[in-house]
Amino acid sequence: MIRVTGLSVSYGAVHALRDVSFEAATGSVTAVIGANGAGKTTLLRAISALVRPTAGEIDLDGTRLVGKSTENIARLGVGHVPEGRGVIEEFTIEENLRLGALHGNESFSVGLADQFELFPVLEERRKQHAGTLSGGERQMLAMARALIARPSVLLLDEPSLGLAPLVTAELMKTIKELCETRKLTVILVEQNAMSALRVSEHAVVLHLGRVAADDRSEVVANDENLRHYYLGMAE
Numbered sequence: 583m584i585r586v587t588g589l590s591v592s593y594g595a596v597h598a599l600r601d602v603s604f605e606a607a608t609g610s611v612t613a614v615i616g617a618n619g620a621g622k623t624t625l626l627r628a629i630s631a632l633v634r635p636t637a638g639e640i641d642l643d644g645t646r647l648v649g650k651s652t653e654n655i656a657r658l659g660v661g662h663v664p665e666g667r668g669v670i671e672e673f674t675i676e677e678n679l680r681l682g683a684l685h686g687n688e689s690f691s692v693g694l695a696d697q698f699e700l701f702p703v704l705e706e707r708r709k710q711h712a713g714t715l716s717g718g719e720r721q722m723l724a725m726a727r728a729l730i731a732r733p734s735v736l737l738l739d740e741p742s743l744g745l746a747p748l749v750t751a752e753l754m755k756t757i758k759e760l761c762e763t764r765k766l767t768v769i770l771v772e773q774n775a776m777s778a779l780r781v782s783e784h785a786v787v788l789h790l791g792r793v794a795a796d797d798r799s800e801v802v803a804n805d806e807n808l809r810h811y812y813l814g815m816a817e
């Protein structure tokens with residue numbers, strides 16, 4: 583389980599996160615939703631130690647993550663798929679996956695077969711440069727690159743960005759299956775509140791760096807005030 587307690591992050595005078603606390607249960611999807619600038623990316627970056635909090639704690643199954651390096655946190659089993667996907671365009675699918683496998687313990691061929699089973703389209707295009715992939719394929723590659731290291735926690739930053747609704751629905755289904763079959767703990771950051779609420783058990787709503795709501799996704803989805811004030815969702 584990931585437990586965040588009293589987390590604050592500032593960029594100079596900008597308080598991106600203020601006193602954020604929540605828990606993400608093992609083997610389930612926790613959605614983190616909120617408008618542009620709410621602090622969603624900052625939260626994931628703090629978990630991976632890409633930014634240093636000014637206060638607060640982050641625990642992974644009782645191990646304190648604050649103070650550890652990004653490499654050590656990855657080795658402890660935290661996979662991070664950044665906003666914008668971050669695949670290397672000049673590399674082929676297979677080469678990108680080879681990079682992802684660097685800090686895993688498994689043999690590359692076993693990991694590769696596993697990812698190709700999960701995302702068959704990547705196998706068909708394994709020699710294709712990532713720069714020529716569609717948005718959906720690129721997102722699959724970014725996820726496969728994180729998964730090949732066999733993480734226990736997967737941080738996903740706006741996986742649905744720029745994808746067609748059908749592709750998003752397919753991706754969300756895969757995320758859900760991963761949680762169930764591999765006991766993966768997923769923190770899913772989305773501006774697309776509806777699809778994130780559909781796939782998650784639990785949701786945290788961020789507003790200007792603070793937790794505006796923390797509840798079962800079903801409750802958040804049916805709360806008219808939250809929908810109206812924080813999620814910008816039409817009736």
Ligand SMILES: Nc1ncnc2c1ncn2[C@@H]1O[C@H](COP(=O)(O)OP(=O)(O)OP(=O)(O)O)[C@@H](O)[C@H]1O
Pocket residue numbers: 593596597598616617618619620621622623624625665773
């Ligand atoms: N490197 C940085 N330097 C200064 N300010 C930053 C930096 N990164 C983020 N911020 C500020 O911190 C706040 C939170 O940003 P963050 O990227 O976490 O939001 P977000 O919820 O992910 O937004 P979006 O939905 O647009 O991706 C914003 O006000 C942003 O301008």
Ligand SMILES: [Mg+2]
Pocket residue numbers: 622623624665
């Ligand atoms: Mg963001």
